[in-house]
Amino acid sequence: MNSQTVLTLGQDALQIMLMVSGPLLVVALIVGLLVSILQAATQINEMTLSFIPKVLSIFATMMLLGPWMLSTLVDYTARLITNIPNIIG
Numbered sequence: 001m002n003s004q005t006v007l008t009l010g011q012d013a014l015q016i017m018l019m020v021s022g023p024l025l026v027v028a029l030i031v032g033l034l035v036s037i038l039q040a041a042t043q044i045n046e047m048t049l050s051f052i053p054k055v056l057s058i059f060a061t062m063m064l065l066g067p068w069m070l071s072t073l074v075d076y077t078a079r080l081i082t083n084i085p086n087i088i089g
Contacts, residue, residue: 009080016076023065031054
């Protein structure tokens with residue numbers, strides 16, 4: 001196991017992490033921005049008004065993209081486990 005292998009494993013793990021968490025973070029960012037604009041326009045400063053839409057939108061995104069996220073993680077894990085002999089030796 002050399003340093004190039006470790007760097008490749010780390011790079012793949014970071015890429016998968018960004019692919020899986022990216023859509024959720026983007027949706028939370030967009031909904032948070034829209035709610036903030038609404039709060040600024042109406043001068044309503046209720047904490048639950050910014051929290052509940054984010055939770056609902058992230059839940060909806062997970063329902064839509066959940067199968068893809070799960071298959072991506074399972075494929076990466078299976079690929080990692082099958083490559084253990086190549087990584088070690």
